[in-house]
Amino acid sequence: MRAAGWSLPVLALLTAPALAGKLSVTVTDSAGAPIPEAVVYAMPLSGRMPSTAPRAAVIDQINKEFVPFVVPVQIGAAVTFPNKDNIRHHVYSFSPAKIFDLKLYSGVPAKPVIMEKAGPVALGCNIHDWMVGYVYVVESPWFTKTAKSGTASLDLTDGEYDIRTWHPWQHADVPATRVKVNGAEVRVSFRIDLNPPPKVTAH
Amino acid sequence: MRLPRIHSLQARMVVFFVILLVSAQAVLVLLVNASGERIAKSRIAQELMVGERVFRRLIDQSNRRLGDAARILAADFGFRSAIATRDYGTILSVLGNHGDRIEANVVMLADLDRVLLADTLHPDRHSAVFPFPALIDAAQRERQATAIVLIDGKPYQVVVVPVLAPVPIAWVAMGFAIDDRVALDLQAVAGLQVSFLSQDKAGRWSLHASTLPAALRAELLTASGFAAGPDGPKFLELGGEAYEMLTPVLSDGRDGRVVAVLQRSLREGLEPFNRLRAILLALALISIGSSVVGSVLIARGISRPVNRLAAISRNIRDGDYSQRADVEGQDEIGDLAASFNHMLDGISTREAEILRLAYEDTLTALPNRAMFHDRLRQAVLTARRTGEPVSVMMLDLDRFKVVNDSLGHAAGDQVLREVASRLRGLLRDSDTVARLGGDEFAILLPTGTPERVTMVAQRILRVLEAPIVLEGQPVDIGGSLGVASFPLHDDDSDMLLRHADVAMYEAKRGNTGFAIYDPRYEEGRQTHLSLLGELRRAVENDELSLYYQPKIDLKTGAIRRVEALVRWIHPTRGFVPPIEFIPFAEQTGYIKRVTAWVVERAVQQAGIWHRDGLDIAISVNISTRDLMSNELVEWVTDLLARHAVPAEQLCLEITESGFMEDPARALETLGRLHGLGLRLSVDDFGTGYSSLVYLKKLPVQELKIDRSFVMNMVDDEDDATIVRSTIELGHNMGLEVVAEGVEDLAALEFLRRLDCDQVQGYYISKPLPTAQFEAWLEARRQAERTEATTPA
Numbered sequence: 001m002r003a004a005g006w007s008l009p010v011l012a013l014l015t016a017p018a019l020a021g022k023l024s025v026t027v028t029d030s031a032g033a034p035i036p037e038a039v040v041y042a043m044p045l046s047g048r049m050p051s052t053a054p055r056a057a058v059i060d061q062i063n064k065e066f067v068p069f070v071v072p073v074q075i076g077a078a079v080t081f082p083n084k085d086n087i088r089h090h091v092y093s094f095s096p097a098k099i100f101d102l103k104l105y106s107g108v109p110a111k112p113v114i115m116e117k118a119g120p121v122a123l124g125c126n127i128h129d130w131m132v133g134y135v136y137v138v139e140s141p142w143f144t145k146t147a148k149s150g151t152a153s154l155d156l157t158d159g160e161y162d163i164r165t166w167h168p169w170q171h172a173d174v175p176a177t178r179v180k181v182n183g184a185e186v187r188v189s190f191r192i193d194l195n196p197p198p199k200v201t202a203h
Numbered sequence: 204m205r206l207p208r209i210h211s212l213q214a215r216m217v218v219f220f221v222i223l224l225v226s227a228q229a230v231l232v233l234l235v236n237a238s239g240e241r242i243a244k245s246r247i248a249q250e251l252m253v254g255e256r257v258f259r260r261l262i263d264q265s266n267r268r269l270g271d272a273a274r275i276l277a278a279d280f281g282f283r284s285a286i287a288t289r290d291y292g293t294i295l296s297v298l299g300n301h302g303d304r305i306e307a308n309v310v311m312l313a314d315l316d317r318v319l320l321a322d323t324l325h326p327d328r329h330s331a332v333f334p335f336p337a338l339i340d341a342a343q344r345e346r347q348a349t350a351i352v353l354i355d356g357k358p359y360q361v362v363v364v365p366v367l368a369p370v371p372i373a374w375v376a377m378g379f380a381i382d383d384r385v386a387l388d389l390q391a392v393a394g395l396q397v398s399f400l401s402q403d404k405a406g407r408w409s410l411h412a413s414t415l416p417a418a419l420r421a422e423l424l425t426a427s428g429f430a431a432g433p434d435g436p437k438f439l440e441l442g443g444e445a446y447e448m449l450t451p452v453l454s455d456g457r458d459g460r461v462v463a464v465l466q467r468s469l470r471e472g473l474e475p476f477n478r479l480r481a482i483l484l485a486l487a488l489i490s491i492g493s494s495v496v497g498s499v500l501i502a503r504g505i506s507r508p509v510n511r512l513a514a515i516s517r518n519i520r521d522g523d524y525s526q527r528a529d530v531e532g533q534d535e536i537g538d539l540a541a542s543f544n545h546m547l548d549g550i551s552t553r554e555a556e557i558l559r560l561a562y563e564d565t566l567t568a569l570p571n572r573a574m575f576h577d578r579l580r581q582a583v584l585t586a587r588r589t590g591e592p593v594s595v596m597m598l599d600l601d602r603f604k605v606v607n608d609s610l611g612h613a614a615g616d617q618v619l620r621e622v623a624s625r626l627r628g629l630l631r632d633s634d635t636v637a638r639l640g641g642d643e644f645a646i647l648l649p650t651g652t653p654e655r656v657t658m659v660a661q662r663i664l665r666v667l668e669a670p671i672v673l674e675g676q677p678v679d680i681g682g683s684l685g686v687a688s689f690p691l692h693d694d695d696s697d698m699l700l701r702h703a704d705v706a707m708y709e710a711k712r713g714n715t716g717f718a719i720y721d722p723r724y725e726e727g728r729q730t731h732l733s734l735l736g737e738l739r740r741a742v743e744n745d746e747l748s749l750y751y752q753p754k755i756d757l758k759t760g761a762i763r764r765v766e767a768l769v770r771w772i773h774p775t776r777g778f779v780p781p782i783e784f785i786p787f788a789e790q791t792g793y794i795k796r797v798t799a800w801v802v803e804r805a806v807q808q809a810g811i812w813h814r815d816g817l818d819i820a821i822s823v824n825i826s827t828r829d830l831m832s833n834e835l836v837e838w839v840t841d842l843l844a845r846h847a848v849p850a851e852q853l854c855l856e857i858t859e860s861g862f863m864e865d866p867a868r869a870l871e872t873l874g875r876l877h878g879l880g881l882r883l884s885v886d887d888f889g890t891g892y893s894s895l896v897y898l899k900k901l902p903v904q905e906l907k908i909d910r911s912f913v914m915n916m917v918d919d920e921d922d923a924t925i926v927r928s929t930i931e932l933g934h935n936m937g938l939e940v941v942a943e944g945v946e947d948l949a950a951l952e953f954l955r956r957l958d959c960d961q962v963q964g965y966y967i968s969k970p971l972p973t974a975q976f977e978a979w980l981e982a983r984r985q986a987e988r989t990e991a992t993t994p995a
């Protein structure tokens with residue numbers, strides 16, 4: 001799976017005759033502090049997107065936490081929830097984008113969960129109330145999330161895009177930033193307000 | 204029991220203590236009442252406020268509990284799964300089902316946009332705005348929120364929690380109706396009456412739950428003015444009972460507000476205080492009661508002995524000494540009783556002594572006249588019943604007066620004591636011998652048969668014949684006895700005594716030793732009785748008069764002296780001889796009045812004769828008692844001056860015994876009288892025991908030979924010798940000698956031969972009243988003149 005992930009840009013590079021530009025995104029809060037784990041994705045105004053198979057994603061449960069906290073996937077992606085703890089988990093989601101639950105299991109569940117609708121999928125564990133994780137399902141193949149520095153970058157083909165960002169703790173939807181990619185590097189920065197939930201102690 | 208008088212010690216003590224205690228208790232009760240009620244009320248207010256805090260705390264706890272329950276419920280996976288179905292029917296049923304699990308009466312579900320998704324109370328209502336957005340706001344902050352709110356006008360405890368999956372996906376609200384059960388639970392912990400009321404926007408009140416009985420609920424609702432007014436306890440009367448109440452507002456929202464009414468019954472609150480007051484009152488009554496009893500007992504402990512002492516003192520007043528005070532205890536009452544008994548003893552001892560003195564002759568220790576009278580009266584009374592004869596004897600010593608006069612009172616007393624002892628020695632114990640006074644004794648023989656009386660009388664006389672030795676000299680006393688008997692002579696005790704007296708005088712006169720009463724003795728004796736009173740009257744009424752007996756100077760034949768003699772002409776009895784009242788007057792002391800009268804009258808007469816040119820000196824007899832009087836000299840001086848009588852015209856005649864009693868004093872008085880120029884004469888010379896030594900010292904000018912010698916001297920050689928010797932003695936001592944009792948010419952001639960100076964007697968003249976004497980004197984002078992002109 002990972003090999004496939006790596007092959008895709010290469011393929012695009014090889015197959016797309018069009019020139020490409022680099023998109024650099026910085027997400028900070030209102031105080032200017034970098035916000036990691038913010039999903040960043042680009043929606044082409046043309047609506048034309050390469051029909052590549054969505055990449056699968058893995059969300060581990062390590063030490064009674066979902067790792068990573070936020071995982072952006074493209075619609076149709078299969079997400080597996082390997083249990084790395086020596087206790088069982090009951091992973092569920094009641095989010096409208098994907099309702100599922102994986103009854104008490106250990107190890108890797110037999111079937112991955114296929115994300116069929118765009119939107120946030122809040123993950124929980126029915127045994128450990130504090131365990132929260134998110135799968136953010138986007139239609140676009142161009143998505144990433146910010147690193148600790150609050151920055152992320154995407155290689156986009158030339159064209160016009162709406163650049164969007166999403167963070168689980170955000171107050172409200174963040175307006176998209178429209179950019180025109182034309183060979184050169186495009187910089188976009190988002191300033192968002194976060195409303196972090198109260199810390200819940202693990203048991 | 205006698206009712207205590209209000210003035211009594213007992214009543215006053217009881218009243219004092221009771222008033223004291225009642226006042227103290229009243230003050231205490233009033234204080235407790237005043238402060239107790241205040242304390243109780245403030246305690247009720249305190250309780251009410253504590254109750255309110257407890258109430259609020261309970262509501263909080265209940266809210267939290269409900270919130271926790273709701274949160275757990277909302278986290279239920281099935282519940283979340285059902286909600287995630289987005290199927291309205293499923294959601295409604297899961298709300299109802301899970302609401303039932305925690306007994307919620309209403310469950311609502313709202314989405315994150317606060318749109319009502321389902322409402323178990325109104326299943327048909329959805330897509331409306333969630334009615335309690337503030338609760339969601341709070342729940343967002345606190346994870347859960349609760350409040351009391353009105354739903355359809357009824358109060359509910361509503362809790363709002365998020366449905367987490369694991370982040371909030373919806374809000375669920377669970378409502379719990381506030382009903383009577385809730386109120387009762389609160390009451391059980393807070394201890395207050397709890398009611399829940401609401402007021403809608405139109406201001407209408409409704410009551411939803413209460414611990415009050417149904418009847419009071421309606422009343423509470425109508426009395427709902429409680430909503431207004433200041434915070435803090437308010438007063439409320441409900442069903443006739445007073446309450447303090449607090450009305451905390453539990454919520455004030457869109458549809459109106461919810462108010463809790465917390466009540467505390469004043470009666471219940473005051474109950475401990477009322478119980479205390481009742482106990483206090485009971486204690487007060489008990490202590491008042493016991494103090495009444497106690498003080499009555501103490502007061503009786505004081506007043507009863509005091510009353511007894513008072514009763515005993517009344518007995519003492521009435522002469523009953525038999526009862527003594529009971530000496531109980533060591534206290535003051537006991538001391539008083541002991542002192543009382545000492546007083547009682549003292550009084551009875553003194554009274555016995557007084558009685559003894561009253562009924563005993565101190566000199567001889569014999570019964571006295573009073574006691575003798577008593578015994579005689581008793582004996583007569585007894586004899587009247589028994590018919591036994593009773594005899595009374597009167598004894599008079601023959602020569603006691605002589606002993607007394609010549610040897611003095613001490614000797615006389617010794618004689619009396621000796622006689623008393625001899626009489627007692629020969630009489631039975633049942634007989635009574637008493638000294639009536641002077642040398643007069645009386646003997647009572649309660650069983651006096653005539654034989655025994657005679658025998659006893661003879662024995663008495665015999666015993667008195669034995670001489671009594673005085674200062675080494677045997678002295679013959681002798682006595683005369685008179686006897687009178689009951690019922691022979693009289694049946695009255697006083698009369699018996701008088702009869703015995705009469706008989707005694709008869710015996711004395713007849714020198715017979717003893718005489719038994721005979722009514723004939725009474726003749727001539729009668730006059731002696733009740734003499735004193737009559738004599739007194741005689742002096743005052745001028746029944747006395749002076750008779751004058753002339754004395755002839757044998758050398759010249761002239762009449763220059765007379766002896767004044769008192770005569771008593773009684774208005775009914777006629778002439779009373781001096782021998783019948785003079786000795787009596789001497790005994791009683793009345794002689795002083797008689798002498799005063801005689802001297803005054805004599806001096807008056809002397810004055811008259813002196814003015815008339817008659818040279819006649821008057822002699823007057825004065826008694827021993829007169830001579831002892833201090834005033835005699837002054838009185839005589841004054842009298843002579845008043846009537847202008849030269850001193851030598853008055854002559855005082857004194858008997859020998861007159862100055863023998865207290866010679867020094869008699870001498871002094873006589874000396875002063877002599878100094879005045881008065882003539883002094885010794886009367887009855889020869890009958891006494893007077894010493895010639897005294898005679899030598901006496902400042903007298905005259906001796907009078909007693910008539911007893913003169914009357915027999917012509918026939919009796921001894922008497923003639925005495926008369927002759929006396930005349931010679933008198934002349935040798937430079938005194939004039941007067942002989943009295945000259946009754947015939949032979950005596951007169953005899954005396955003339957013996958060279959007697961003056962004579963006096965019936966031969967010359969009997970004593971004559973003034974006028975007759977003057978006539979006699981005139982006739983005699985007439986005769987002398989005739990004799991002189993015509994010599995015989």
